């Protein structure tokens with residue numbers, strides 16, 4: 301067993317020899333699936349945020365990926381890792397983008413997405429207890445059949461309950477129901493020592509698990525408060541001349557005591573991008589406010605206020621907009637990559653922040669889209685997104701450096717970064733006040749003294765190369781750098797504009813670089829649901845295609861799995877970037893067939909195994925109904 305090359309005081313086992321792996325396998329037995337293959341481990345080396353230099357700073361490829369099938373399996377692996385000091389990285393659907401799930405010191409990725417059992421529905425109390433690997437889409441689908449519903453959910457409907465507790469907690473419905481922690485009755489946590497604990501919502505300890513990105517324990521189950529499934533949906537989109545007008549309207553609506561279920565601000569660029577996949581200029585290119593009502597009375601008050609203030613969109617288009625709430629990234633118009641700055645900011649600071657932020661961004665000649673969930677009477681979750689292209693590295697770097705600059709700007713307007721992960725770690729003192737941070741640090745020492753959970757991030761960053769690059773992540777150094785970025789970036793950005801020329805590319809290549817690895821397609825792919833094999837998911841087939849395009853080596857067994865597909869087209873329906881996945885994957889199949897041949901026998905086996913699986917047919921029926 302060799303120890304970590306990461307150096308510094310903390311060392312984790314970062315190379316596992318066969319002996320150690322055999323011990324793990326023997327210990328876990330049938331309670332978990334262990335993935336050792338290079339390709340599948342590489343799939344767990346990133347989240348949706350593409351940071352080209354991540355691999356140079358950290359050991360991002362895990363030594364093993366473990367998919368526990370039950371609590372016993374999970375407890376065994378956590379205890380073992382704690383005893384041996386092996387880093388553990390809990391992973392839901394990896395749809396966050398700040399590096400929270402990205403390994404930093406190799407170790408083991410614990411894929412929790414298969415621990416997705418719905419444990420108990422209490423119809424009387426209107427609560428549901430479920431394992432946190434369950435996706436919001438699965439839980440809502442189950443509840444709707446019982447005429448019930450969750451109170452709020454992320455627009456990444458395909459992400460896991462545990463992932464949203466650990467990262468965010470603000471999303472659709474947050475205006476009415478506030479943060480996710482208000483909708484939790486209790487959680488069960490597994491600590492690195494192997495201790496299991498149920499923590500109720502009235503205990504202070506529970507708050508430590510919200511937004512702390514798996515630092516203290518693995519959230520095993522959550523009991524969520526529910527509500528009756530709403531019978532009415534009364535959405536409205538209303539246009540304004542400027543973002544100042546839009547935010548003033550939001551404030552007036554709140555002052556007037558109007559209570560929509562959801563409020564969202566969108567800028568003109570965003571709405572222009574909504575038109576693109578539609579192929580028609582259906583929506584006005586204006587700043588706008590979107591509201592969803594459930595009661596007539598509230599809607600009437602809103603209509604009175606909106607009269608003579610803004611332009612109301614036609615009802616059918618407002619309905620369309622509400623329907624598309626779970627596909628927020630279709631507006632990326634198939635652009636290869638996006639980087640985003642996400643802040644929780646007081647509503648009254650949104651306008652001055654945006655004025656200043658837009659000024660910086662305009663000087664860089666970069667297009668941005670702004671949207672904002674209004675998540676309470678006084679605060680907004682502001683998301684500033686740049687669309688860019690990772691294949692134009694210099695320009696991409698410029699886009700990335702703007703993110704901390706915009707985040708720092710937000711802090712000066714009393715905002716806090718939404719998440720930390722790796723890349724926002726220097727903002728930790730801006731996100732949490734001194735007292736909270738002291739409590740968190742002491743708690744980490746108490747419950748995870750060997751720092752096996754998500755090490756080298758969140759509290760402080762430690763990198764490879766004797767942690768020399770890690771100096772850049774020190775808050776004081778980072779502050780200077782982000783100030784410098786705001787000054788220097790506009791000049792540099794102009795120099796790199798030449799790289800903006802359009803590139804010629806095949807459909808497959810366009811699709812490969814447009815996939816943002818959000819994982820939405822995983823939640824609905826019957827081949828994945830039945831086989832549990834990550835490599836059959838379109839996002840991962842595209843990862844393989846990227847390797848192929850770049851001239852990388854591919855093994856025949858990895859090629860063979862690309863053919864395990866029913867060609868049902870569900871992935872196309874739910875793709876967040878509106879990608880023609882079926883055609884792109886067929887193109888990939890042809891390329892692979894020419895190189896390795898078609899694995900006829902494996903395909904035959906796959907088809908017959910699919911047909912004999914009960915959950916395949918349940919899935920097919922669910923789609924038809």
Ligand SMILES: Cc1cc2nc3c(=O)[nH]c(=O)nc-3n(C[C@H](O)[C@H](O)[C@H](O)COP(=O)(O)OP(=O)(O)OC[C@H]3O[C@@H](n4cnc5c(N)ncnc54)[C@H](O)[C@@H]3O)c2cc1C
Nearest residue numbers: 392393394395396400455456460462463464466468514519
């Ligand atoms: C299209 C799209 C829309 C989005 N919309 C929203 C939104 O409306 N609101 C919002 O807040 N975010 C949103 N996000 C960001 C992201 O989807 C959410 O934060 C999501 O809930 C993360 O869940 P996940 O299962 O993907 O977690 P992951 O990304 O897998 O994990 C996130 C972090 O949580 C930790 N973790 C995961 N599971 C557990 C567990 N059981 N116990 C302990 N730690 C755990 C991981 O180690 C990691 O640090 C969106 C992303 C996309 C791509």
Ligand code: SF4
Nearest residue numbers: 825865866868869871
């Ligand atoms: S077409 Fe293939 S990859 Fe897409 S959802 Fe269906 S089975 Fe999955």
Ligand code: SF4
Nearest residue numbers: 815818819821839875
């Ligand atoms: S293929 Fe589409 S849905 Fe799947 S990960 Fe890529 S962008 Fe997301």
